[in-house]
Amino acid sequence: MKIVIDGCAVATMDGDRAEHAVGHVVVDGARIASVAAGPAPRDVDATYVDGRGCLATPGLVNTHHHLYQWLTRGSAVDETLFDWLTTLYPVWAGLDEDLLRVGATGALVQLARTGCTTTMDHHYVFPADGGDLLGAEIEAARALGLRFLPTRGSMDLGRSKGGLPPDEAVEELDAILAATAEAIDRHHDPSPDSLLRLGVAPCSPFSVTGDLLEQSAALARDKGVRLHTHLAETTDEDEFCREKFGSGPVEYLESLGWLGPDVWFAHGIHFDDKGIAALASSGSGVAHCPSSNARLGAGICRTRDLWDAGVPVGLGVDGAASNEAASLVEEVRHSVLFARAVGGPQALTVRAGLELATLGGARVLGWDDQIGSLEAGKLADVALWRVDTAAHAGIADPVAALVLGTPPPLELLLVQGRPVVRHDAMVDVDEERLAVDVRAASETLARRAVGS
Numbered sequence: 001m002k003i004v005i006d007g008c009a010v011a012t013m014d015g016d017r018a019e020h021a022v023g024h025v026v027v028d029g030a031r032i033a034s035v036a037a038g039p040a041p042r043d044v045d046a047t048y049v050d051g052r053g054c055l056a057t058p059g060l061v062n063t064h065h066h067l068y069q070w071l072t073r074g075s076a077v078d079e080t081l082f083d084w085l086t087t088l089y090p091v092w093a094g095l096d097e098d099l100l101r102v103g104a105t106g107a108l109v110q111l112a113r114t115g116c117t118t119t120m121d122h123h124y125v126f127p128a129d130g131g132d133l134l135g136a137e138i139e140a141a142r143a144l145g146l147r148f149l150p151t152r153g154s155m156d157l158g159r160s161k162g163g164l165p166p167d168e169a170v171e172e173l174d175a176i177l178a179a180t181a182e183a184i185d186r187h188h189d190p191s192p193d194s195l196l197r198l199g200v201a202p203c204s205p206f207s208v209t210g211d212l213l214e215q216s217a218a219l220a221r222d223k224g225v226r227l228h229t230h231l232a233e234t235t236d237e238d239e240f241c242r243e244k245f246g247s248g249p250v251e252y253l254e255s256l257g258w259l260g261p262d263v264w265f266a267h268g269i270h271f272d273d274k275g276i277a278a279l280a281s282s283g284s285g286v287a288h289c290p291s292s293n294a295r296l297g298a299g300i301c302r303t304r305d306l307w308d309a310g311v312p313v314g315l316g317v318d319g320a321a322s323n324e325a326a327s328l329v330e331e332v333r334h335s336v337l338f339a340r341a342v343g344g345p346q347a348l349t350v351r352a353g354l355e356l357a358t359l360g361g362a363r364v365l366g367w368d369d370q371i372g373s374l375e376a377g378k379l380a381d382v383a384l385w386r387v388d389t390a391a392h393a394g395i396a397d398p399v400a401a402l403v404l405g406t407p408p409p410l411e412l413l414l415v416q417g418r419p420v421v422r423h424d425a426m427v428d429v430d431e432e433r434l435a436v437d438v439r440a441a442s443e444t445l446a447r448r449a450v451g452s
């Protein structure tokens with residue numbers, strides 16, 4: 001099937017960062033056939049999309065999330081990270097595959113509606129009787145048609161061993177490694193056209209053992225998949241690492257074999273210069289989550305310093321329990337505003353913000369050979385934003401309308417050449433029905449916590 005988007009502004013994010021004030025994008029099947037300035041050639045076999053008044057960008061890439069948290073939005077709204085976690089761990093302990101399927105669908109729909117075509121998920125809550133949790137969220141992403149990189153997360157450092165999570169929320173090391181290997185063998189698709197890749201993601205230095213970190217890295221490398229964890233999110237974590245391991249978070253992970261081009265860390269707010277240099281020389285990436293970091297008052301990531309050092313940086317919404325909006329396009333605006341609030345007006349350009357959300361995110365996920373820019377030969381993940389409604393009409397620069405303006409409606413969102421959003425609504429989801437299901441699932445989860 002051929003789709004031609006004609007008459008739109010285009011921000012390609014290609015090697016030259018080319019932009020066209022009026023241009024077109026031709027999609028043939030799963031891939032982009034051409035992107036250029038001016039009107040599209042006529043093709044009787046193609047479906048034409050009138051792109052006038054719109055801006056085409058690469059689909060946005062989300063590099064950090066916890067989909068299950070869609071069911072626990074709006075709790076512990078004024079707490080620090082550690083207090084927020086200790087409030088929510090007992091609620092999350094009631095999760096099962098049916099609840100997760102609904103919560104993941106809610107979170108994925110919000111991502112798609114805000115321009116996301118590829119998302120990772122970091123899932124680390126595996127209650128003993130929860131069923132096939134990873135399978136449930138994979139099913140949800142497949143049903144919507146999004147490109148997905150779920151990571152098999154884990155926690156094995158319960159409170160009785162000096163960790164933060166309650167003992168009933170953690171698993172045994174051997175069971176974690178076996179389940180992780182099994183999930184990769186069952187689901188991971190390394191092919192170029194893949195819509196589903198897996199990763200390995202122990203939760204954080206304060207909820208997993210050094211043994212688990214080390215063995216997870218070995219397993220991921222053996223299987224050829226990527227490695228992820230939370231790092232340097234709060235000063236509490238920094239103190240925890242120094243007290244328990246005698247070093248800061250980056251040195252601690254480095255000592256366990258955790259730096260490399262196959263690794264990315266969520267947050268990375270409290271890196272020192274030495275830490276940033278270590279990330280740069282090893283090629284390790286960072287998922288910057290500005291809204292969540294501000295919501296928890298954790299601080300502001302040193303985006304500009306990471307960028308200057310050559311560290312791959314992408315954007316993430318993080319779990320919706322610490323970012324109730326979970327809107328990926330808004331993270332672009334926040335990344336630019338926050339960088340400038342601390343670093344001055346030149347700290348991050350509007351175009352750099354969009355780059356973090358597209359090509360930057362693709363690099364962080366190790367997927368930039370296939371996605372992250374609008375170029376002939378790449379997979380057809382395209383966002384077409386309406387920038388001619390009352391909220392945006394007359395803005396001189398369409399990229400500024402997208403990045404600095406209110407989130408624009410999506411005229412069309414293509415993943416692998418297939419429409420997922422059309423006229424600002426999901427193509428394959430009854431969103432009213434979904435809202436009813438999400439409310440019921442959230443109430444069930446809350447009730448379980450009270451009951452236990």
Ligand SMILES: [Zn+2]
Nearest residue numbers: 230266318319
């Ligand atoms: Zn997180």
